[in-house]
Amino acid sequence: MNSPSGPSVPTSAWSDYSHYYQGSGYAKFPQEHRRPKGRLAFRMILVEQGPHDFFDPSFTETILALPLEVERDCNWGWRIGDYRHRQKLHAGQMLVVPSETESKWDVDGNRKILVLAVPNETVRSILGPACPRHISGAFWKLCEHTWADPFIEVLMNRLWESTAGDEIAHDYLADGLLTSILSQLLILAGTELQPNTAIALPQWRLKRVKEFVDSNLGSEISLEHLAAAAGLSRRHFARSFYQELGKTPHRWLMQERLEKAKKLLAGSNASICEIAENCGFSSQSHFTTTLKQATGMTPHRWRQHFRP
Structure with missing residues (x-):
């Protein structure tokens, strides 16, 4: 199976991975970030790592990690919630970090890893009334140990490829692939979905x-x-x-402000300062910081990248 390799975007489009890797062992590694243009929001990261240890705060995302290439005798250990484990790492052996869950990691070798991060709101959009109230619990069994699934591995690689496509059909394909991945994860986790009418x-x-x-x-x-x-x-x-x-009303409101601002950046000639004011940010600096935290891009870079 061919795995993703090498950046398909200019080096300037690669961004710092500090959103994920923090703590005493933090280091910068070559990486590529991609986001889809379709209906369903998610993000993917291809990163080449050396030995490291780090702590991740909780995210409102379900995170799936797929090692693509692993140095011989590479070990990794993790603490997810109250669960601790350490084992030899093999390519294709995946692991899920449930949303809203802190984790700590240490890896003693080199590896290339493909990461998929799916926001809770995307999971809810896909599952609709059948979505569990606590999304983290739906995937919890998949963080207790590593596991291999050839079907998901193929889907992950194809999803990575689809996010680089320019045709509208690639957007529909990405939505379908993501839905299939989440469905298979729920099956592997043994989660039974029940329509929630409340x-x-x-x-x-x-x-x-x-x-x-x-x-x-x-x-x-x-x-x-x-x-x-x-x-x-x-x-x-x-x-x-x-x-x-x-999500909290505050978080939702901030996302509404960001979505409106992104549309104005791509579709209007308004200055960044004007957009910040029209979308309710306290200052241009506040807008810049918030957008960069959410997307890895400054307003100027977002406008350059997404303006027709």
Whole structure:
């Protein structure tokens, strides 16, 4: 099987991997980051690592790691939640880090690894009413030990290739491949999906909140404003919102500001300062920092990359 190799984008498009590797053993490694252009949001990273150890805070993403090439006698150890393990590393032996779970790692050899990170909101979009309330638990068995699955390995490599395509068909292909990967992971984890008919926050209330935000995005919006738009108390709204969407109102609002700003960067001639103000960021610096943390790109670079 051919594995991804070598950067297919200019060196300047490679970004620092510090979002993942932190702690005393942090180092910079050659890597390539890709994001899809289709309906489903996710990100992939191809990275060549040397010996290292690091600590990862919890992310609202389910992370799948596929070693492609491994140095002989390379070992890796990990602590995910309260689970600890150490073993010899082999190419093709995968591991999942469930969302919202801290982890600690140490690797004593060289390896090339392909990483897939799927946000909770994407999992919910795919699974719909059958999505478990706690997504991390749905994949938990896949972090207790490494495992091989030739089907997922093929899908992962093909998904990486599809993210470099320019045709619309590649976007549809990426959506389908991601859906297949998540479905196979759930099967391997032994997770039985049951339609969840309980609605924490009805769509008509969510619609009112979204309409309020769309009309006031350039202004300061508090939790009280959102709760009032939904017609609920502050506490009831915050709890129901998280249960229904899997994210806090603040995090969701920041994502709404970012999405609007990205569209303006790509589709308008407004200055970065104007976009920051129109989308409700406290300053251009705040906007720049937030966008770079979310995408690895500055506003200027985003505009250059995505403007038609």
